[in-house]
Amino acid sequence: MAAGARTQADTATRVVVMGAGPAGLTAAYELMKHDVPVVVLEQDPRFVGGISRTVEHRGYRFDIGGHRFFSKSQEVEDLWTEVLGDELLTCGRLSRIYYRGKYFDYPLKATNALLNLGPVETVRCMSSYAWARIRPVKNPKTLEEWVSNQFGHRLFSIFFKTYTEKVWGMSTSALSADWAAQRIKGLNLSEAIKNALLPQKQGKQRGAVITTLIDEFRYPRFGPGQMWERVRDLLLAHGDEVALGQSVEAIHHVDGRVTRVTAVDASGERRDVTGTHFISTLPVRELINKMDPALPEPVRQAANSLKYRDFLTVAVVVNRESVFPDNWIYIHDPTVKVGRIQGFKNWSPYMVADPKTTCLGLEYFCFEGDGLWSASDEALVELARRELAQLGMCQAEEVAWGVVVRQPKAYPVYDDVYKQHLSVIKEYLDTALPNLSLVGRNGMHHYNNQDHSMMTALLAARNIALGTHYDPWKVNTDAEYHEESRITDADMSGRLVPTLAPVEK
Ligand SMILES: Cc1cc2nc3c(=O)[nH]c(=O)nc-3n(C[C@H](O)[C@H](O)[C@H](O)COP(=O)(O)OP(=O)(O)OC[C@H]3O[C@@H](n4cnc5c(N)ncnc54)[C@H](O)[C@@H]3O)c2cc1C
Structure with a gap:
């Protein structure tokens, strides 16, 4: 692989990446391409890939939740192809909902849903939907209000409430509408029925398809972990370090700069790793609590409020x-x-x-x-x-x-206060410790899939390698989410779509 030109980072630049999930490894991979030395510290003694790892037991492999490889970003799709090539299989999607002993196609298909619900329940659902269109909740704040506005309260109760409450362990009336807006933006009952009844358009016309309804995605032959194991191998072959079994315990800072981190292995042996720049994919709450000296009380309080x-x-x-x-x-x-x-x-x-x-x-x-x-x-x-x-x-x-x-x-968790806590932390770190970048899913407390986690990492790595000023926090901030947001023709052009494009600070 050709190493890119190293235009800005000076020869003394050395980056410490905390965590070898998709975000950490993508950052390291990008830095490697710019010939910036990098060390990745990962607490897991065996696996790389974080939540996207593949666990293996007696020859059987499984994901931590099935991981689809699909992105609106052509750059991310290309990176996956570059790393795994033919090892990426194309998978047809089949998923259903099991409810009261019956299987409902998911995405919903009108005839199947009608048959399963029966005529009486169907009329109830349609009336409830009509009511929601006539009298929607103004400025919906909770997930329950938001989804009921889109689908009617009756369908919300059947197809969203139980599952969502299982997922989050809290009432849908306590969950922020942000999550639903991110997950199912652009989809409402009319769209769902339209998509169920009308044939899916092909090629350029794919612009109109809502991506919840995507019926194909890629998947590595041996599970998502294969992608991240390969990236690890490429880093090692290049001479970079990916150290497993190294749990970051403290992040030390002096005079407005992070200078080193302390990692500890299973035997309790400690190791100090110095660098000029630091990229963290650690959960924000953990990161803040590991800072040495401790950060100001309001920042710690904000971090400790994240769930x-x-x-x-x-x-x-x-x-x-x-x-x-x-x-x-x-x-x-x-x-x-x-x-x-x-x-x-x-x-x-x-x-x-x-x-x-x-x-x-x-x-x-x-x-x-x-x-x-x-x-x-x-x-x-x-x-x-x-x-x-x-x-x-x-x-x-x-x-x-x-x-x-x-x-x-x-x-x-997206509760009703996470955003304000996150902005306290972000604003503090931006000015107080500019050589520390937060990327990834828990790393930014953002409901990111692999692709968005990777994009935040690419931007942070480029800022270090090329001296650019992209803002990783702008990735995904318009609440678009690959699974459910619309693919537009522009997205298919091979460029990063505007909402995901690097945005200068
Ligand atoms: C059930 C489920 C299903 C999903 N399905 C999909 C899907 O279909 N498609 C998709 O693209 N995405 C999916 N995702 C999202 C995907 O898993 C994440 O976006 C991605 O793994 C985030 O990458 P990351 O590197 O930011 O974080 P992580 O994957 O969480 O990696 C962080 C890494 O940091 C390490 N770490 C943490 N603390 C320390 C420490 N103190 N010291 C050293 N290392 C540390 C962790 O061990 C981990 O390896 C799914 C997630 C879940 C939970």
């Missing part, structure tokens, strides 16, 4: 060639705890060790330390086995074995 939702996956191997054809199924049924079930073999057949078996990922949303989180692995595998049987997906005895992976801070 997270945690997640665990129970991956089970089922003695059946196929359990269902879907990539994933949303479980809206309130009688079970599982929120979503992944069928990893349907993402890539290379995810299973034995083709006569299937590997399913039962996803449970929880809070670190709550009953689910603290349950033993055996109890969780047993729960998964029971719930699969209860949902009628397979017999309990067909579940051969299972493993549990816990993922703390899977989701940054």
Whole structure:
């Protein structure tokens, strides 16, 4: 790979990247292309990729939530191709909602939804939708108000409330409308019905398609972790360091500059790593609490007010060639705890060790330390086995074995105060410690997918390597989200779309 010209960074520049998830590794990869030396510190002793890692157990591979590779940004798509080439498979999407013993196509298809809901419920939903159009809640602040405005309260209760409350562990009336606006911008019942009834347009006409309804995406042959393992290998081959099992414990700063970080390994051995620039993908709350000396009280208070939702996956191997054809199924049924079930073999057949078996990922949303989180692995595998049987997906005895992976801070919570806390932190760091850049998902407390996490990292890396002044905080700030926002013709032109384009500060 050709190393880009190093125009601005001087020869003494050395960057310390905290975290080897998609954002940290993308930043390092970009710096490598500009010949800027970089060291990446990652707390995980085995895996790179962060939430986008692929865990492997007895030859079976699974994601921490299925990870689609799809981006409106051609630059990100090209980067993925550059790194993995033919190892990226193209996947057709199939996902459904399980509700009251029935499977609803997702995205909703009119005939299927009508048949499943029945005529009486359908009339109720349509009346409730009509009411929402006539009398929408003005300036909707909560998720419940926002979604009810778009779909009517009745459909909101059926298709959004239970699942969203499972995901966030809080009432939809306490969740900020921001999350819904980011997730499902541009989609309302009329659009959903239109998309369900009208054939999807091709090529240039794809401009009109709402991307929730995208039915194809890419996926690495061996899961998302393969992408990040390859980036790690490229960095190592170039002579850069990606140090695993190194947990950043303290970030030291002197006279308005971060000067070094202290990392500690599993044996307790400490290591100081110095640099001229620092890129953090650590959860904002952790980062602020690790600063030495401590930051002013209002900044710490703001950080400590940020909340997270945690997640665990129970991956089970089922003695059946196929359990269902879907990539994933949303479980809206309130009688079970599982929120979503992944069928990893349907993402890539290379995810299973034995083709006569299937590997399913039962996803449970929880809070670190709550009953689910603290349950033993055996109890969780047993729960998964029971719930699969209860949902009628397979017999309990067909579940051969299972493993549990816990993922703390899977989701940054958008409550009604997170924005103001985040701006306190951002404004302070911008001026007080300009050689520290925050990027990524938890790194910016932003509900970013891989692509947006990567874009923030690309901008931060370019600022260091090229002396530019892009503002990573502007990525995704118009609440657009790849899964649900519109693809316009401009997006297909191969340039970064305006909303995602680097914006000069
Ligand atoms: C259930 C689920 C499904 C998802 N599905 C998709 C999808 O389909 N498509 C998609 O593109 N994205 C998806 N995402 C989002 C994607 O996982 C994230 O956008 C991406 O992983 C964020 O990258 P990151 O580098 O910012 O953060 P992370 O992935 O969180 O990586 C941060 C890294 O920092 C490390 N770290 C933390 N603290 C320390 C410390 N003190 N010292 C050293 N290292 C530390 C962590 O171990 C981790 O490796 C999904 C996320 C979830 C939760």
